[in-house]
Amino acid sequence: MKKNSNSEMSFPDTITSTFDYQQNNFWRCRYTSTGSKSLHYKILLPLSVKPINVKAKAIKGLDNLYTIGCYQTVTNHELPFLEIVVSYEFIKMDIDASEWLNYTVQLLGEEIIHRKDYYSVSGEYSDILTKNNFDGEVITSRIRVF
DSSP states (O other): OOBOSOOOSOOOOSOOSOHHHHHHHEEEEEEOOSSOGGGOEEEEEETTEEEEEOSOEEOTTSTTEEEEEEEEEOTTSOSOOOEEEEEEEOOSSOOOHHHHHHHHHHHHTOEEEEEEEEEETTEEEEEEEEEEEETTEEEEEEEEOO
16 A cells, blocks of 8 residues: 655635535435445535435445445536445454554555545544556545544
């Protein structure tokens, strides 16, 4: 796993747009379709991004890791293409979310190009920007763990 703190990409960690702009360009997704409250989530998505799948689905090749939400840019919208995947893994041992993220990023072969860590009484949480090469195309991902 490589780390590079000199990122050329925007990595916002605060909201700078106006409330009117947010209301006109985003929608709030509130997922509560599971019996387990620990798997409920809320995300703010661009209007051009819609749900593709919101049923739990095992991720091939990764033991015990499940996608519980997949959202993508709808086909009649312009670039950039955006895909948001919400995943979870049930872990029996006690580890920080950032420790889990480090392991998973290494497993996926992602290169970390920017990282911000947050600390709370329950542990360390990370927000990272990564890149990887898929079939000759560089894909940039932002991964946050809670």
